[in-house]
Amino acid sequence: MKRLFPAALLAALPAIAPAAPPAASAAPKLIVAISVDQFSANLFEAWRPRFTGGLKRLSGGIAYPSGYQSHAATETCPGHSTLMTGRHPNKTGIVGNTMRDEATGKPVYCLSDTDVVLAHDAKAPPVGPKRLMADTLGEWLKAASPQSRVVSVSGKDRGAITMAGHRPDGVFWLFPGYGFTTYIAPGGDATAALAPVAALNAANAKVWTQKPKWTYAHPECRPLASEWTVGGKTFASRLPPANWGVSDKPADIVRNVTASPIPDDLTLAAAATLIDHYRLGRGPATDLLTVSFSATDFIGHAYGTRGPEMCEQMYRLDASIGALLKAIDRLGVPYVVALTADHGGSDFAERLAANGYPAARLDPPAMVARVNARVMAETGLKAAPLEGGADELSLTPGVPTADRPRVLAAAQRALAAEPDIAGAFTLDELLATPIPAGKPADELSLRERFAESAYRGRSGDLLIAPKPYLSSPARPGAYVAGHGSPWNYDRRVPILFWWKDAPAYTRFLPVETVDIAPTLAAVLGVSPPADVDGRCLPLGGPGFGACPSPVAAPAAAPAARGGAGPVAR
Template sequence: MVTTIGDEIRLATNFRSKVIGVALKDRGSILPAGHSANAAYWYDVTTGNWITSTYYMNNLPKWVSDLNAKKLVNEYYEQGWNTTYPIASYTQSTSDEKDYENKPFGADQTKFPYSLKQFEGKNYQLIATTPFGNTMTLEMAKAALDNEQLGKGTETDMLCVSLSSTDYVGHSFGPNSIETEDTYLRLDKDLGAFISYLDEKVGVGQYTLFLSADHGVAHVPGFMKENKLPGGLFVESELIKTLNSKLKEVFLVDKAVSGILNYQIHLNHSAIDSANADEKAMAAWIVKYVQQNEAVSQVFSLKDIANTPLNTKMKDMLINGYYPTRSGDIQIVLKPGYIEAYGSGKAGTTHGLWAPYDAHIPCLFYGWGIKQGHTNKETYMTDIAATITALLHVQMPSGCIGKVVDEALK
């Protein structure tokens, strides 16, 4: 609905700037690059190739086809995944083989080293759940930078890269796993190599790099329990079933709840309307019922948020995330440490919570125009667009609500 930094750079240079997105996930590539991007490339799990859309072009550039022909994914599968350092040196994680970790590579593969050879030509998706998904993405980003001559012209170009394997590995094994520690150690090396590549191709001090994340993550509830810390599971799928059978009894509406997404209950408005049921009364009934769930801290109708006693931080965040035609009707706030049941339900973890462990994310600026230092002042992901556009002297994106992080700029 709104412009991106890339769109604003394109507008400011009458579309002479080049903007390109690269990510394993389609959305991770398309959304940061923007509406007017020259291209967005993502990874097709059915073929193991980098692809794009006819929205941008009708044929892949030769350099993309050439890179696809190398089928790098098979090389990573060939190698398998072992820790990059001796496993005993992984002091920031719990021991391997915990039963609250998922087993994405098969029930028989419960610990390092993981064999991946068997997935060659059969399963191109699983590379995402290894650190090599990031390595592969940065290889593609390097190819884009080089072949599209980004940073070589007179205008500012932008390369947007999303590194999703940290997310896949984190969801599967949890933040305290050796798998996650190894993924970050390898990402650090990969980013180092990528920065050296930028120095060589674009020039030291000739580019600005910023890095952030879309979320932190909750610890796996099994890990929390093991260590006497508060936490647990909230099973959404069961709640939908129970709510729908109870609402049918009380309000005579079939399938009154259409779903629960991101801790919001979506009501089936057409079913409620055609049954002539009282939606307000139904919402009040749901609130009362869900409040009894042991995982739930607070539940309320989103339309009633102004009259709901919430801490101001939470209130601001929930209101910022509200959009009438897309948001749900009833908001569920879980107790800290609780998450919706993810995957099999007992293993792995997820996000979507207001709490610091989930909402606190890194924000790094580096290179041209950036002052060395750090700040503990509270800044937000929405401040990045304001800061980068101020640095470039271009307009802020059309939905920008952030403020310039002045401490970062020379």
């Protein structure tokens, strides 16, 4: 398949039949909620002057450059779960990409769902919305307006399903090596479920069988190439990356395609296809489309955020979003866009250290071994009582129930003696921690950030904060940089709102991603549930996105304890 560079993106999109131009004062017919995976506020601010496409357009609306995923668990699944629910992970129940299963206590993928199967392969690990314990903007919209359509697409299942909610009209994500898939009930009609993306998958089948291409399209990215010693190996930050696009083995092609801008190209084409298939924006009611672009995260993990790989990705992302907006423009309907990210991120430790940051690599197994040794010495236990890593520890099944409190207390003392650890909190402490209503996200204490990420039965027994700029061991060629910390470089994300004739207004308030759903609900004229954590942000004044009159709130709300069962669906 010929690789698409920015100038060709728009021309390659499926044709979308136009509708009659609306009156200037017409209410929006389409809401578009975009997430860019790992699009930190740092990346946005660094690149904002250079954007010329879709991100330039969106930046010219109401821009909050200091938005926050205010919780501690800054991973893809928890972050996406906040965007359309208006709730923190302690209410969505999605506290990590991997979390505990309430029934077995064993680690499980955040969207593992045995009630469904994947439409393209019933034997593949099933994913679905069962573990999402909160309803979404799309569900609020369909309850108030049954004719509205809700469609979601992403490069990742956890970017699509968490934003779509429980009963969307369509939810699709990229399954590496195949194309876009969805979930169905066991025995359901897989052909019908995949029909909206069948032609697209067929057209892109060669992506998974031909060596991909990725090189410099922008001269200013070339000087960023350099070599580093990472994980004891030489890591060449360049384009194409080392061993990229040279193998014709299917597994290598899939791995190369995934760690590149190509997933965003495919997601862009899928979004345009689904707009046309579902005739979004052209029905009798307002529709909702959510799009999660995943390539920035794939590239950030594989190559870091300050090299030529991310440089080229930022240009491609800007062009992709611009092409999507131009495709929607051709519908001739009024629409509103909100853009944000599921979490932030940082560069790999070695490059950060060379630039003066106190960055280094952790050794989680060694740390866990030291903590276990201290706890065993203090308590007299004969077997290691703790398992996990540098971000979370849980008691092993062999620890007697009566011993749990003293073992956890000993573990906290042992962690306090670790030079790389900033804090450690028991799950019970966090579930008892009030989350102050209205407290600015940048003022939350470390404990409060973790309280927003704690859910009984799904969180570990001890949640841990390594000190800033300390990261996991590297695997050059697969993983050099990450995220997931409670620190602001992982929490800060841009939040942008745009519509035709939107005022160009940068607001520096530390708003939160949980504010997006209540704000869009006001645009739609829909009332969010009373338990949402976010607040409506006034956008256009009276008559457009006017927020409801504020209701007095208590000074603090207790953290949700979790495990109470699913919301009514």
